[in-house]
Amino acid sequence: MKPLLTVFTPSFNRADCLRHCYESLRRQTCRDFIWLVVDDGSTDGTKELVKEWMREGALDIRCHHQENGGMHAAHNAAYELMDTELNVCLDSDDLMPEDAVASILEFWERHGSDRVAGLAGLDADVKTGELIGTAFAGDVQETTLTGFYAAGGRGDKKLVY
Incomplete structure (x- = not known):
């Protein structure tokens, strides 16, 4: 497969x-x-x-x-x-x-569906393991990247398409 x-x-x-x-x-x-x-x-x-x-x-x-x-x-x-x-x-x-x-x-x-184009996660520093940027606010289930950044999110994200 x-x-x-x-x-x-x-x-x-x-x-x-x-x-x-x-x-x-x-x-x-x-x-x-x-x-x-x-x-x-x-x-x-x-x-x-x-x-x-x-x-x-x-x-x-x-x-x-x-x-x-x-x-x-x-x-x-x-x-x-x-x-x-x-x-x-x-x-x-x-x-x-x-x-x-x-x-x-x-x-x-x-969670994948025809409505969902992918998912996003947080990046971490390779040496320290600390998260880079800010986590997603609350228990975000669906958003857009522009929506996330407009709400004050910052830093790199790991995007899965």
Whole structure:
């Protein structure tokens, strides 16, 4: 059965920190996802590193190599290549908590619908684990991002579409 979620990572010369990103994905309690690495013209051995991980077979990894076009070009390439219902961007210097994929899929199973385009969560500092920005006010069940920020919310959010 095809996974429901693609975790995509745009990367340009980030082999040094991409290793930590990979390890956090290997620690996921739920492996029902595809990891799509978009190598945006790296010259630091990223391509070889990802091929090594693909040979290990611990994760379902897809890799796309392209000439450097910048972050937006890497995001656009990812959206063209994905074929799962859900996706989330995990930057090359980010980590995911061990239960992130399980939480996303469980939440979507309970609350996903034709009316809902995705979900949003909080980002945390990789080193300290402290939340970045402000939490959602009260028990928010549905909102728009503009609605959240208009109500005084601030900081990065992890968006799952």
